Amino acid sequence: MRTAISAGDTAWVLVSTALVLLMLPGLALFYGGLVRARATLNTFMMSFVAVAIVTVQWVLFGYSIAFSKGGFTGGLDWAGLNAVTSQAGPYSATIPHFAFIAFQSLFAGLAVALISGAAVERIRFSAYIAFTILWSTLVYDPLAHWVWASDGWLHKLGALDFAGGTVVHISAGTAALVAALLLGRRRDVGRTPLLPHNVPFTLVGAGLLWVGWFGFNGGSALAADGIAATAVITTHTAAATALVVWLMLDMWRSRQATAVGGATGAVVGLVAITPAAGYVSPISAIAIGALAACASFVAIQLRSKTKIDDALDVFACHGIAGIVGALLTGVFASKAVNPAGADGLIFGNSRTFLVQGLAVVCTIAYVAPATLLIMKAISAVSAVRVRVADELSGVDLSEHGEHAYHGSETLEGGGHGVRISDGVLLEPVSKSDGVSAAA
Secondary structure, X not given: OOOOOOHHHHHHHHHHHHHHHHHHHHHHHHXXXXXXXXXXXXXXXXXXXXXXXXXXXXXXXXXXXXXXXXXOOEOOOOHHHOOXXXXXXXXXXXXXXXXXXXXXXXXXXXXXXXXXXXXXXXXXXXXXXXHHHHHHHHHHHHHHHHHHOOOOHHHHHOOOOXXXXXXXHHHHHHHHHHHHHHHOOOOOOOOOOOOOOOHHHHHHHHHHHHHHHHHHHHHHHOOOOHHHHHHHHHHHHHHHHHHHHHHHHHHHHHOOOOHXXXXXXXXXXXXXXXXXXXXXXXHHHHHHHHHHHHHHHHHHHHHOOOOOOOOOOHHHHHHHHHHHHHHHHHHHOOOOOOOOOOOOHHHOOHHHHHHHHHHHHHHHHHHHHHHHHHHHHHHHHOOOEOOHHHHHHOHHHHHHOOOOOOOOEEOOOOOEEEEEEOOEEEEEEEHHHOOOOOO
């Protein structure tokens, strides 16, 4: 094993870190376009503040809990990045330890930001900040230790998670579902169509996520080598496949290929390939992208028939696609692709598939009750949901004192909306007033 720092490997991981950070505005635009105009800034802010808070937490103690040696979690040997230098670290033989820490900090922050999509338009910003601190510390960090730390119990069992299928996406999707159930439905659900206010935002956001995911998955090789190249081509292939399949499903269901559907399909493919990216072939990536698109598409249709208001379908897109991707990693993984991995089910090794299934079950079994307890603890101290009046006037105004758009706006989709000017709730408006139904 090489122990000297490689300039090429270091450059690739640093660039990958920047690409992952690009996912922050990507997610903000993707989510922000899907909400109504009166919640745009709040939706953006929940992504930005999650990454900021978790970065500080990561340096203070989060990284140590996740990656230092310990039992159920790591210890505090690296708290405050004590004893960490710019030399190569235990998880980064050819890159500086600091590069690995910076790269991983963004995974932790984005995991919390993903959850926000289930709670948009109704959660108090202060409650979300408390949730960010508690969830990253009590849920994300221990789970990262199980799967990625050298002494993590799922890692030692042989669980494969190349870039965060279980640690990031299944955990965030599960937490989002729990949060949506506890928060309850938005006041307008079932009363008026809740249409995206800016679909181009969502398309641009999906594009930025697609670009950033090359760093997310490709950078997880921690080297500028063939495994990184494999992760890049499988990531791109799965996203493209899922987008095409989603549009086909859209056209089959409604005879229309929707832009939101295309953007959603691409993200679903990116989620599904994440645990498998460095372990499978491009042909396998096509199967993973296609199957994940079908599963998430069905999950969204089923969710829409329930009273669960997972506003931006975080569980259907990240939870379900993450589960599909983790399980299919156990099917399609090949040591011919990555000798450091394992052969999957189609290569005669059923154990890999069983371990992947165990990792999925254990992730959900830990994240769901832990998220429930965190939400209950926060609600015992202060209100978690905004007041009805604030929800109607918009969380941008109540939580931030700002509007995304100045002047009179139509804030609700469908035949009728609510016009707001300078923070004052005015009369309902309809399409006949000459104002767009979806601002």
